[in-house]
Amino acid sequence: QKEVEQDPGPLSVPEGAIVSLNCTYSNSAFQYFMWYRQYSRKGPELLMYTYSSGNKEDGRFTAQVDKSSKYISLFIRDSQPSDSATYLCASPKAAGNKLTFGGGTRVLVKP
Protein backbone atom coordinates (compact mmCIF):
# COMPACT_ATOMS: atom_id res chain seq x y z
CA GLN A 1 0.00 0.00 0.00
CA LYS A 2 1.35 3.42 -0.95
CA GLU A 3 1.64 5.95 1.87
CA VAL A 4 -0.31 8.58 -0.07
CA GLU A 5 -3.10 7.62 -2.48
CA GLN A 6 -4.99 9.67 -5.05
CA ASP A 7 -7.58 8.89 -7.67
CA PRO A 8 -5.75 9.36 -10.99
CA GLY A 9 -8.78 10.80 -12.78
CA PRO A 10 -9.16 12.43 -15.20
CA LEU A 11 -11.65 14.68 -13.51
CA SER A 12 -13.52 16.71 -16.09
CA VAL A 13 -15.57 19.76 -15.06
CA PRO A 14 -17.15 22.73 -16.87
CA GLU A 15 -15.61 26.16 -16.45
CA GLY A 16 -16.86 27.85 -13.28
CA ALA A 17 -17.54 24.62 -11.40
CA ILE A 18 -15.96 23.62 -8.11
CA VAL A 19 -13.16 21.09 -8.41
CA SER A 20 -12.88 18.69 -5.49
CA LEU A 21 -9.69 16.68 -5.09
CA ASN A 22 -8.87 14.15 -2.40
CA CYS A 23 -5.99 12.17 -0.98
CA THR A 24 -5.75 9.55 1.71
CA TYR A 25 -2.61 8.75 3.63
CA SER A 26 -1.56 5.91 5.88
CA ASN A 27 1.41 7.27 7.84
CA SER A 28 0.24 8.77 11.14
CA ALA A 29 3.56 10.61 11.43
CA PHE A 30 2.65 12.97 8.58
CA GLN A 31 2.11 16.45 10.01
CA TYR A 32 2.36 18.78 7.02
CA PHE A 33 0.49 18.41 3.79
CA MET A 34 1.12 20.08 0.48
CA TRP A 35 -0.71 20.41 -2.79
CA TYR A 36 1.38 20.79 -5.92
CA ARG A 37 0.14 21.62 -9.41
CA GLN A 38 1.95 20.20 -12.41
CA TYR A 39 1.28 21.31 -15.95
CA SER A 40 2.15 18.95 -18.77
CA ARG A 41 5.92 18.67 -19.28
CA LYS A 42 6.64 21.08 -16.41
CA GLY A 43 7.92 20.72 -12.87
CA PRO A 44 5.50 20.66 -9.92
CA GLU A 45 4.76 24.01 -8.28
CA LEU A 46 3.58 24.44 -4.72
CA LEU A 47 0.00 25.63 -4.40
CA MET A 48 -0.68 25.35 -0.71
CA TYR A 49 0.48 23.69 2.44
CA THR A 50 -1.31 23.01 5.70
CA TYR A 51 -0.25 21.83 9.11
CA SER A 52 -2.21 19.22 11.04
CA SER A 53 -6.00 19.39 10.84
CA GLY A 54 -8.18 22.24 9.67
CA ASN A 55 -8.81 24.46 6.69
CA LYS A 56 -6.65 26.93 4.83
CA GLU A 57 -7.86 29.28 2.14
CA ASP A 58 -5.87 31.12 -0.51
CA GLY A 59 -7.89 32.90 -3.16
CA ARG A 60 -9.89 30.32 -5.10
CA PHE A 61 -8.14 27.42 -3.35
CA THR A 62 -9.12 25.78 -0.06
CA ALA A 63 -7.16 22.95 1.53
CA GLN A 64 -8.62 20.74 4.25
CA VAL A 65 -6.96 18.16 6.45
CA ASP A 66 -8.83 15.63 8.56
CA LYS A 67 -6.21 13.76 10.55
CA SER A 68 -8.76 11.54 12.28
CA SER A 69 -9.67 9.96 8.95
CA LYS A 70 -6.27 10.59 7.27
CA TYR A 71 -7.99 12.53 4.50
CA ILE A 72 -6.73 15.58 2.60
CA SER A 73 -8.84 17.71 0.26
CA LEU A 74 -8.29 20.56 -2.16
CA PHE A 75 -11.16 22.62 -3.53
CA ILE A 76 -10.85 24.97 -6.47
CA ARG A 77 -13.70 27.47 -6.80
CA ASP A 78 -14.70 29.15 -10.05
CA SER A 79 -12.47 26.81 -12.02
CA GLN A 80 -10.79 28.10 -15.17
CA PRO A 81 -9.37 26.29 -18.21
CA SER A 82 -5.94 27.37 -16.93
CA ASP A 83 -6.55 25.15 -13.88
CA SER A 84 -6.28 22.11 -16.17
CA ALA A 85 -3.28 20.25 -14.78
CA THR A 86 -2.28 17.33 -12.60
CA TYR A 87 -2.66 17.97 -8.87
CA LEU A 88 -0.38 16.13 -6.48
CA CYS A 89 -0.72 15.88 -2.75
CA ALA A 90 2.44 15.36 -0.74
CA SER A 91 3.75 15.15 2.77
CA PRO A 92 7.29 15.36 4.12
CA LYS A 93 8.65 12.65 6.36
CA ALA A 94 8.94 13.83 9.96
CA ALA A 95 12.67 13.28 9.94
CA GLY A 96 13.78 15.50 7.10
CA ASN A 97 12.11 17.11 4.15
CA LYS A 98 11.84 14.33 1.58
CA LEU A 99 8.40 14.52 0.09
CA THR A 100 6.13 11.52 -0.36
CA PHE A 101 3.75 12.19 -3.24
CA GLY A 102 0.42 10.77 -4.23
CA GLY A 103 0.09 9.58 -7.81
CA GLY A 104 -1.67 12.78 -8.89
CA THR A 105 -5.14 13.56 -10.21
CA ARG A 106 -5.49 14.95 -13.71
CA VAL A 107 -8.04 17.75 -13.95
CA LEU A 108 -9.63 19.04 -17.16
CA VAL A 109 -11.65 22.26 -17.03
CA LYS A 110 -13.68 22.64 -20.21
CA PRO A 111 -14.62 26.12 -21.49
Add this chain to the structure above:
Amino acid sequence: DSGVTQTPKHLITATGQRVTLRCSPRSGDLSVYWYQQSLDQGLQFLIQYYNGEERAKGNILERFSAQQFPDLHSELNLSSLELGDSALYFCASSVAAGVAGTDTQYFGPGTRLTVL
Protein backbone atom coordinates in the same frame (compact mmCIF):
# COMPACT_ATOMS: atom_id res chain seq x y z
CA ASP B 1 9.83 30.18 -13.48
CA SER B 2 10.97 28.61 -10.17
CA GLY B 3 14.57 29.76 -10.49
CA VAL B 4 15.84 26.16 -10.53
CA THR B 5 17.56 25.21 -13.78
CA GLN B 6 18.19 21.75 -15.14
CA THR B 7 20.18 20.57 -18.12
CA PRO B 8 19.74 18.94 -20.50
CA LYS B 9 15.98 19.08 -21.13
CA HIS B 10 16.00 15.84 -23.07
CA LEU B 11 18.42 12.95 -23.16
CA ILE B 12 18.22 9.89 -25.37
CA THR B 13 20.71 7.12 -24.79
CA ALA B 14 21.15 3.36 -25.00
CA THR B 15 21.02 0.64 -22.41
CA GLY B 16 24.26 0.16 -20.52
CA GLN B 17 25.33 3.77 -20.96
CA ARG B 18 26.04 6.42 -18.32
CA VAL B 19 24.59 9.93 -18.20
CA THR B 20 24.92 12.99 -16.00
CA LEU B 21 22.07 15.35 -15.19
CA ARG B 22 22.82 18.80 -13.88
CA CYS B 23 20.89 21.09 -11.57
CA SER B 24 21.46 24.65 -10.42
CA PRO B 25 19.41 25.62 -7.35
CA ARG B 26 17.72 28.96 -6.76
CA SER B 27 20.04 31.69 -5.61
CA GLY B 28 20.54 31.35 -1.85
CA ASP B 29 19.17 27.81 -1.56
CA LEU B 30 21.47 25.34 0.15
CA SER B 31 19.49 22.13 -0.29
CA VAL B 32 19.08 20.20 -3.52
CA TYR B 33 16.70 17.26 -3.93
CA TRP B 34 16.42 14.78 -6.79
CA TYR B 35 13.15 13.08 -7.73
CA GLN B 36 12.23 10.56 -10.41
CA GLN B 37 8.80 10.63 -12.06
CA SER B 38 7.61 7.63 -14.05
CA LEU B 39 4.16 6.54 -15.17
CA ASP B 40 4.05 3.46 -12.97
CA GLN B 41 5.82 4.79 -9.83
CA GLY B 42 4.78 8.42 -9.82
CA LEU B 43 7.05 11.07 -8.30
CA GLN B 44 9.61 9.49 -5.98
CA PHE B 45 12.31 11.05 -3.84
CA LEU B 46 15.83 9.89 -4.64
CA ILE B 47 18.33 11.89 -2.60
CA GLN B 48 18.95 15.23 -0.85
CA TYR B 49 22.12 17.25 -0.44
CA TYR B 50 22.54 20.15 1.92
CA ASN B 51 25.51 22.47 1.53
CA GLY B 52 27.60 19.77 -0.10
CA GLU B 53 26.73 16.92 2.25
CA GLU B 54 24.30 14.07 1.70
CA ARG B 55 21.31 14.71 3.94
CA ALA B 56 18.69 12.07 3.13
CA LYS B 57 18.31 9.10 0.86
CA GLY B 58 15.24 7.57 -0.70
CA ASN B 59 14.77 4.68 -3.06
CA ILE B 60 17.88 5.45 -5.07
CA LEU B 61 19.43 2.57 -6.97
CA GLU B 62 23.08 1.71 -6.39
CA ARG B 63 23.69 2.47 -10.09
CA PHE B 64 22.72 6.08 -9.37
CA SER B 65 24.83 8.58 -7.49
CA ALA B 66 24.76 12.29 -6.87
CA GLN B 67 26.90 15.06 -5.50
CA GLN B 68 26.66 18.74 -4.67
CA PHE B 69 29.58 20.97 -5.52
CA PRO B 70 30.99 23.98 -3.61
CA ASP B 71 29.05 26.36 -5.87
CA LEU B 72 25.92 24.38 -4.77
CA HIS B 73 25.02 22.99 -8.17
CA SER B 74 24.34 19.28 -8.18
CA GLU B 75 24.78 16.40 -10.58
CA LEU B 76 22.92 13.11 -10.72
CA ASN B 77 24.86 10.30 -12.36
CA LEU B 78 22.99 7.33 -13.78
CA SER B 79 25.04 4.35 -14.94
CA SER B 80 24.44 0.94 -16.51
CA LEU B 81 21.17 2.34 -17.77
CA GLU B 82 18.18 0.07 -18.23
CA LEU B 83 14.95 0.58 -20.16
CA GLY B 84 13.13 1.04 -16.86
CA ASP B 85 15.23 4.09 -16.02
CA SER B 86 13.37 6.08 -18.66
CA ALA B 87 11.60 8.81 -16.71
CA LEU B 88 11.46 12.49 -15.89
CA TYR B 89 14.11 13.51 -13.39
CA PHE B 90 13.39 16.60 -11.33
CA CYS B 91 15.65 18.64 -9.18
CA ALA B 92 14.23 20.80 -6.40
CA SER B 93 15.87 23.26 -4.06
CA SER B 94 15.07 24.81 -0.71
CA VAL B 95 16.64 27.39 1.52
CA ALA B 96 17.64 25.19 4.43
CA ALA B 97 18.18 21.57 5.43
CA GLY B 98 14.48 21.00 5.65
CA VAL B 99 12.77 20.93 8.99
CA ALA B 100 9.72 18.97 7.89
CA GLY B 101 7.07 21.09 6.32
CA THR B 102 8.62 24.48 6.86
CA ASP B 103 11.04 24.54 3.97
CA THR B 104 9.36 24.93 0.60
CA GLN B 105 10.85 22.97 -2.27
CA TYR B 106 10.93 24.64 -5.66
CA PHE B 107 11.11 22.30 -8.62
CA GLY B 108 13.03 22.70 -11.84
CA PRO B 109 11.60 21.92 -15.30
CA GLY B 110 13.04 18.41 -15.32
CA THR B 111 15.19 16.28 -17.62
CA ARG B 112 13.39 13.72 -19.74
CA LEU B 113 15.55 10.61 -20.05
CA THR B 114 14.78 8.03 -22.70
CA VAL B 115 16.74 4.79 -22.66
CA LEU B 116 16.50 2.77 -25.89
